[in-house]
Amino acid sequence: MTLLSNKRLSSIAELDAQRKELLSSRAPSTKSVYVCTGPGCAAKGSPKLYELFREAVSQANVDVEIRAKAVGCHGLCEYGPIVIIEPGDIFYQRVEEPDVAEIFRETVLGGRLVDRLLYEHPATGEKLDTVDKIPFYQVQQRVALAYNGLIDPTEITDYITEGGYSALAKVLSSMTAEEVVSEVEAAGLRGRGGGGFPTARKWRSCREAEGSPKYVICNGDEGDPGAFMDRAIMEGNPHSVIEGMLIGAYAIGSSDGYIYVRNEYPLSVERLKLAIEQAKELGLIGENILGSSFSFDIRINRGGGAFVCGESTALMASLEGRPGEPRAKYVHTVESGLWEKPTNLNNVETWTNVPAIINRGGEWFAGIGTEKSKGTKVFSLVGKVVNTGLVEVPMGITLRQIIDEIGGGIPDGKRFKAVQTGGPSGGCIPAEHLDARVDFDELTKLGSMMGSGGMIVMDEDTCMVRVAKYFTDFLQKESCGKCTPCREGLAQMLYILDRITDGEGQVGDVERLEGLAELMEGTALCALGKTAANPVISTIRYFRDEYDAHIKEKHCPAKECRGLFRYEIDADACKSCGICLQNCPAEAITGEKKVPYVIDQEKCTLCGTCWEKCPFAAVLKV
C-alpha cells in the first residue's frame, strides 16, 4: 500500500501530487478492517487480533482489495477490543481471537453481520450495528481525535491521504507568521495542558522576545493519573502533533523542537520517533521544508518518572539534564526558558488542534464551544462509570451529559457521588453541580479545574476524605522539595488526613487543613504547591459532613475506612451456609444450621473476609 518512494518532497505541488496518487490508488470497492490498538484495547490483547486479521487477508483468495489496519484509540475502551469494518461502519465489540475467522468470513467477505458481537443498547437491548447509532458516540464531536481510529499511526501515507500536512503546506505557501498567529487567535484556542492560557498570546510573546535560537516544545508528560488523552493522540495520530509543532515553529520563528514524553509511555516514544523519521525522509522535517526557507528539527526526550516535570520550568530543567525543579516565574519562559532562550511550550492536544484550525479557519473553531472556551476537549472518562473511555466533546456540554449520556451512568445500580477533574491539582464536583457546563472558567468557579482532561467518576462507596488523602499523599511524594510550604505543608496535611481516616481526628482538624491550604496557596514556589490543597479544599467544601462524621462520630459514611464501620450479618439474608465462619481468621463468627450467623464484635478484626466471601451478600457494612 505504501506508494511513496521515500522521495523527498521538494515542493507543495509534489505533496499534493503525492496525495492525489494515494487517493486514486485506493479502489472504491476496498474493504477495510480497523483493529483498535489504543491503550485499553491493546491491554486486552488487540495486537494479536490485528495479526490474525492480517493473516486472514493474506490468505483470502478474492479479487477485491482488503486491508487490515491497526489504528489508535477508538474511545469506547470498556467494550474493547473494538474492530470496525468498512464499508458499513460496522462496530464489533469485545472481539476475541476465535471471533476473527467468523468476522472475516461473514462480514468482510459475506457482508453479513455477526449479531453476537454487536453493541447492545443498554436501555432497550437493541443490537446496534454502526458507530453512529451508539449513544456513546452520538454526543461527541471530534476534532483532535478526528483521525484516531482511521489511520495507521505508523504510516505517514495514511495521514497524508486524509489531508495531513496540507495545513503546513498552506502556511508555507500563503501565510505570514503573523497571519498564522492571528488565525489561532481568531480560533480562541486555549492551552489544553491545564492552565488554559491563550495559545496565540503565548506564541506572539515568544515571537517578539529577544534572543535566538528560539525553542518550541511539546509537553507530552501527561502526569495526571487517570488521564490518557495525550497518550492516545501521540500513539494514534503522532503526525498531527508534529504538524502542529511545525506550524507553531513557523509562526514563532523557531527551528528547534523538543517533545518531552512521560517515561511510562514507551509506545508513544516509539510512534513519535517513527513518525519523525518518516517525516524527515519526505522532507517535512529538516532543512528547507517543502522547498521553502523554513527549517525545523524535532528531538524526543523521555521523562524520568517525576510528576513535577510536567510543569513548564521543571520540564525545561529536565531537558537541560538537571533534576526537574521548577523556578519562580517572574521571568516568563517565552522570554527565558530552555537554555535561557525564548521558549514556547504547549500541550499535545493543543498542538493537535492547530492543523485543523489552519485548514478550516479560526472562525470555524470559534464556532464550537462557549464564549471564553472554544473548540472541543478530550476527556478520559474513567472510574465508576459504565462506558469508560476516551471522549471528545464540544466545550460547554454539561457534566451530566458526559457522565450519563456518553458514560452511561454509574454501574451496579450505585449512586453517583462526585466527579474529579483536573488531576491532583483539581477538585471533586458533587451531584448538585452536574448541570454545570464544562469550560475553563466554570470548572474553576466550582473549585476544580479543567486540567488536562482526566474525569474520574466516583460512586457512593467512595470515601471523600480518602480521596483527598490519596491526592495529598501523591503530591507529597511528588513534591520536589525545593520550597518549604509545599514540602512541609503537604506532609502536615497528610499527617492530619491520616489521623482523620484512622479515627483519631480532632475537632479543629478541618480548620487546620484550611489554614495550611491558604498558606500553601499564597507562598509555594510553583503551581504544584499553590494548587496542592485543591483536592482537600474542594472535598471540605462539598463533603464537610463526611469529615465531621469521621472526626466526631468516628464513622466513615462510605464505609471504606477500616475501623470506622462494623460488619454485621443480615439475619433475613443469611442462609446459614457457614462459608463466613469457615473463612473468618479471627474465629469471630458463630452459628449453626438454619439459624442466622452472628459476628462477635469484640473478636472481629474488621478484615472484611466474610464480606468478600458471602455468596448471598448477607454480610453488611454498617
Added chain:
Amino acid sequence: MAQDDKIIEQIVDRYDADVGMLIPMMQDLQAECGYLPLEQLHSLAKQLSLPLSRLYAVATFYASFHLAPKGAHEVTLCVGTVCYLKGAPKISEAISREFHVETGGTTRDRLFTFQAVNCVGACAVAPVMIVDGKYYNGVTPASALEVLYGLGKNETSVEKDGET
C-alpha cells in the same frame, strides 16, 4: 573493565557529549545494564567533565533510575487514581505480603522488582499491572498473584541472570 568503558563511550558519542542530554545518556546506560552501576557513573561523569554529585542528583530525583540491580522480571503495578479507586491498594498489599517485597524493592531471590507507578494510561481497563512489558487489565489480588507465581516456574536458575 575495558568493555565497560566502551559502553560509556558509545553512549556519550551517541549524544555528541552534549551535557543537556545527560538524562537520555543515563537512561541508555540503565537500559544497557539494568541499573546504574557506580563505576559507570564515575566514568560517565569523567567523560562529560561533570562532578559525580550532579549525576547522583539526577539519579535520585527521577523515580525511574535505579542504583541497585533489579530482579529478573519487572513487575509494575499502577496505583494511579483510577486503579487506586478500583482496588490497587489491595493488590499491592497482597503482592507485598506474599513475596515479602515493598514497592520499589526486589524480592530476595531476585525474581522480580516490584514498582508502583502513577498511571500507565490504560485507566479505562483499571486496575492495571505490567509484567515485563505485558499489560494485564482488570487485575484482582488473586489474579495478580497467579501471574507472579507463574514467573517462578519455568525458570531454572533465577539468581544467575540479573538482566530483564
